[in-house]
Amino acid sequence: MGKKDELLSGALRRNAITYLTKAERQKYEIARELGLLDRVREVGWAGLSTKETGRIGGLIGQKNRKAPS
Numbered sequence: 001m002g003k004k005d006e007l008l009s010g011a012l013r014r015n016a017i018t019y020l021t022k023a024e025r026q027k028y029e030i031a032r033e034l035g036l037l038d039r040v041r042e043v044g045w046a047g048l049s050t051k052e053t054g055r056i057g058g059l060i061g062q063k064n065r066k067a068p069s
């Protein structure tokens with residue numbers, strides 16, 4: 001397990017998402033909203049289907065467009 005993997009798993013385990021970048025935090029928050037966070041933690045992002053990752057990306061884009069510049 002690499003250093004980044006240790007930080008990610010540790011950050012999620014302790015619910016201290018401050019170690020992640022803003023974009024990574026947003027991705028994890030949306031995965032949690034969609035009920036995919038447990039699966040991401042078990043098999044990683046590569047284990048999600050194209051439909052699931054597309055949904056996450058679509059919601060990220062939607063939130064970014066709504067956010068004030």
